[in-house]
């Protein structure tokens with residue numbers, strides 16, 4: 065599969081670039097009310113440790129706004145304020161945070177949005193225009209009868225056009241629905257008619273497993289079509305899980321190479337070690353490693369080294385002792401009970417060496433050329449490109465009036 069990223073404008077949220085040739089960033093949202101500063105900061109630290117690159121907090125009332133100056137100075141990643149209904153919260157939050165999210169469907173009359181634009185402009189920060197299937201404007205609901213992809217896309221385009229009319233372009237856009245088809249079509253429609261960076265997500269996707277699957281299907285499809293510049297996986301679970309799933313989606317599509325990619329065999333009658341426990345332990349104990357490395361855990365040596373050829377390093381189980389291998393070559397035998405500790409030590413050394421190597425060449429975890437994945441072919445013309453990524457026909461929305 066070849067992926068060509070959609071060309072978009074680029075905005076800057078704190079120190080994170082979004083859109084253009086910037087890596088697709090992973091974000092999440094805290095759960096405690098921000099006025100519980102201690103709990104909010106604890107969760108922020110856990111998210112930062114998991115690699116979360118942007119963190120959003122809900123700002124539902126004045127107490128939440130008042131807590132923002134106590135939270136922001138302790139963060140190492142940009143802070144985004146999520147505002148619904150009361151635009152006055154956005155005016156105050158803009159003085160502290162790196163980006164403000166508003167939903168044009170529930171912020172009220174246009175003059176309120178204009179005040180928010182002035183506030184974000186005065187503070188030099190961008191806006192996220194976040195439309196949502198559950199809170200579309202009345203006229204669009206009347207026009208379409210119920211929330212549809214077309215209604216979502218039209219709502220977002222209307223908001224973008226209205227903001228452009230007052231000279232505002234420092235924004236990213238999201239069009240969220242919990243229905244995977246609707247979200248995909250809404251993002252697709254919008255992406256055909258606008259070049260603003262897109263925050264993608266399937267809203268209220270569900271529990272850890274259901275939500276991860278729904279998000280993988282929806283976001284995976286969009287990303288494979290080159291759509292999406294920053295993403296949040298919405299799970300009814302610990303937000304750290306959202307970050308893990310987000311990176312796994314990006315790693316699966318080879319759009320990001322951050323962190324350890326654990327390969328584990330499904331096991332069979334030949335298995336000699338507890339592969340499931342070991343693979344889980346590896347993911348947990350190596351969660352702090354940011355260096356891109358593929359680590360393999362195989363249940364036996366029958367096909368062990370051969371099956372692990374794609375890995376940078378790995379282990380294969382044996383009777384009483386297993387083997388440690390690197391790049392498909394045997395390194396040494398290791399007693400079974402020491403396998404996991406030895407592997408983790410070796411991965412940490414390897415990560416340090418690779419990190420030094422990447423730093424010396426000025427590369428990061430995403431050393432992909434702008435707009436293309438590492439495997440992208442060069443297209444001779446746009447027809448070739450269309451064929452290669454299999455674009456589908458979607459009706460065009462009414463032209464801008």
Ligand code: SF4
Pocket residue numbers: 329330331332333334335336362363364365366367368371
């Ligand atoms: S590596 Fe060994 S245990 Fe694992 S699936 Fe293959 S043959 Fe079975």
